[in-house]
Amino acid sequence: MDNGKVRIAFFDAKEYDIASFEKENADGRYEIKYFEAKLSADTANLAAGYDVVCIFVNDEAGADVIDTLAASGVKLIALRCAGYNNVDIEHAFGKIHVARVPAYSPYAVAEHAMALLLTSIRRIHKAYIRTRDFNFSLSGLTGFDLHGKTAGVVGTGKIGRVFADICRGFGMKVIAYDKFPGSGNGLDYVDLDTIWEQSDIISFHCPLTDETRHMVNADTIGRMKKGVVIINTSRGALIDSEALLDGIKDRRVGAACLHVHEEESDVFFHDFSGHIIEDDTLARLISMPNVIVTSHQAFLTQEALSNIAATTLSNITQFFGEGRCENELCYKCEKVGGCPQEHKKLCF
Numbered sequence: 001m002d003n004g005k006v007r008i009a010f011f012d013a014k015e016y017d018i019a020s021f022e023k024e025n026a027d028g029r030y031e032i033k034y035f036e037a038k039l040s041a042d043t044a045n046l047a048a049g050y051d052v053v054c055i056f057v058n059d060e061a062g063a064d065v066i067d068t069l070a071a072s073g074v075k076l077i078a079l080r081c082a083g084y085n086n087v088d089i090e091h092a093f094g095k096i097h098v099a100r101v102p103a104y105s106p107y108a109v110a111e112h113a114m115a116l117l118l119t120s121i122r123r124i125h126k127a128y129i130r131t132r133d134f135n136f137s138l139s140g141l142t143g144f145d146l147h148g149k150t151a152g153v154v155g156t157g158k159i160g161r162v163f164a165d166i167c168r169g170f171g172m173k174v175i176a177y178d179k180f181p182g183s184g185n186g187l188d189y190v191d192l193d194t195i196w197e198q199s200d201i202i203s204f205h206c207p208l209t210d211e212t213r214h215m216v217n218a219d220t221i222g223r224m225k226k227g228v229v230i231i232n233t234s235r236g237a238l239i240d241s242e243a244l245l246d247g248i249k250d251r252r253v254g255a256a257c258l259h260v261h262e263e264e265s266d267v268f269f270h271d272f273s274g275h276i277i278e279d280d281t282l283a284r285l286i287s288m289p290n291v292i293v294t295s296h297q298a299f300l301t302q303e304a305l306s307n308i309a310a311t312t313l314s315n316i317t318q319f320f321g322e323g324r325c326e327n328e329l330c331y332k333c334e335k336v337g338g339c340p341q342e343h344k345k346l347c348f
Contacts (some may be wrong), residue, residue, distance in 0.1 A: 005031045006320055008078070009050040011039040011059050014269065016305060017080075024309035030316070038265070044068040052316055054078045057296065058265040061087040061098075070095040076319050079329075080312045081299070083235060085208040090331040094348050098329040099315040103158050105304035110162035112298035113203055113233045116257035120292050121146070121229065147171035152199030154192075154215075155206030155234065156182055163203055175199065178206075196223040201231065208235035216240060221247040227254035233298045236262035241281045248288055255290040259298045268295045319346070 005028075010021070013034035025032060033050070037043045039059035045068065047053045053074055055061060061069075061077055066088060069077070077087060079100040092098050119125050122143040130137065151167040153160050156178040164174045164187060176187040177195050192215075195202060202224070206212055216230065216239040230253060232239055241262055247253035261268070261282055277283045285291050299308070311327070319325045323345055330347035332339040341347050 005029065006052060006316055007050045008032045008052045008054050008316070009047040009074075010034045010054045011037060011043070011046075012056045012269075016300065017056075020305040020309040021313070024306070024313055030313065039065065041065055041068070045072070047074050048072040050074055051320070052076045052078050054080055054312060055086075057081050057083060057086060058268070059086060060265075061092075063088050063091040066092050066096055076316065078312050078316055080308050083207055084329055085235060087329070089329050093331055097319065097325070097346060097348075099319065099325045099327045100329055101308050101311040101315075102327055104299065104307040104311065105301060106158035106162045108301040108304040109159045109205075109233050109298040110166060112259060112294070113163055113205075113231050113257070114166050116233075116259065116292055116294065117146075117201065117203075117229065117231055120255045120257050120290070125292065146201075149173070149200040150175060150198055152177070152195035152202040153187075154178075154195060154202065154204045156185065156187055156189075157205060159233075160203075160205035161185055161187070163205060167201075172201075179211075192220075193223065196220050197225070199228065200225060201229045203231040204234045204238050206234055206238070208237050213237050214240040214243075216244065218243040218246065221252055224252065226252055228252070229255045229257065231257040233259040236260040236264050241285065245281065245284055245288075248290065253290075256285070256288075256292070258285070258291065258293045260296055261285075261293070264296060 008030055010032050013036055018034055021032060035046055039053060039055050039061060041064050044065045047069055051074065053069060055077060074096060077096060077098045082100060082102055084100055087098055089098055123141040127141055147170060150173045153164045153174060153176045156176050164176060167174050174187065175190045175195060175198060177190060177192050181189040214237065221243055239262065244253065244256060248256065263279055267279055267282060286293050315325050315327050324343065325346065326343045328343060328347055330339045332347065339347050
C-alpha cells in the first residue's frame, strides 16, 4: 500500500466496469489500475507491486498464476462475480486469499433467462428482423403458451428461486433440483431424472464443478421431452455443446437459450463482426434457427453493476481493515467439512 491506499490491479476491464468502480471509488480511497488484458500466466506479472487483483469470469487464476501473484506480493484475489471455477482455490490456500461477490442481482440474471425464453418461443427476434424490412408476414412465427407448462429449475440459490417465482407468475408448474435442497421456499424438489423426463423447459442456475460439468450430454438429452427448451445462464460447460448440437439436429431439443458457452473466454466480450470465428461449435450453434446466444450479459444492469462494485470494494476493505472477509472462499469450507474460522477471521 502506498500512502495508506490499497493498490488494485483490475484485469479484463470494460467501459461499464470502469464507470461503476470509479463511481464507487469517488472518494479515491483505492488506487485502481485498469488493464484491458485478461489475467493469465502471460499477464500475471502486470500485478507486481499491487495488493489486490480484481478479476472476472474469463480471467485465469490457476496454480501457476497464483504462484506468480503470491511471489509478487499480491495478498487478495477479488472476484467481481459469483462463480469461481476459474480459480484454483485449493492451491491458493496458504498463499493468497480469494473473495467473491456471492449475489449482486439475482433479478438481473433470472429476468434475462426469462427474456431469452420469451424471445425464443414467441419468435420475437425473428419478427423484429422481419419488420425492420417491412415484412409483416406471420409465417413461421407460431409459438406456444408458457401457462400450464412444466419448468425444471436446476440450482435453487437466489437466482434459481427468483426464476422459479417468475415461472409461477406465468402459471407454470415448477419442479426443482438442488444437491442441497432448501427448506421453506415452496419448491417441489425432485431428482435429476425427473427433471429430464418431465420438464418442458429446463433452466440452469448452478455452479460449474466436476460433478456438474457436461450434466447436459447425449445421455441426458436422450431422456428429455421431445421439443424441450434448454436455458443456460450459469456456466457454459454445464452443457456438452456437441451433444446439444446433435440434440437440435435430431429434433429432440426444441430450442436453446444460451447466455454462456463452454469455450467463451476467447470470444465473448469482443467484437468479431467482419471476422471469421475460430470456434466452429459456437458458429454452428448460432446458425441454428432455434438457438439464441447472448454474450454473457445477464448481469449487465445498472443495479447489478453498482452492487458488484460496492461488494467487491467492501470485501477489500474488510480484508485489509478488519482482518476478515465474510465473502472469502476457502477450499476447506467445501471439501474438508467446514473451515473452523467461520468467517470470523481470515481462513489462514
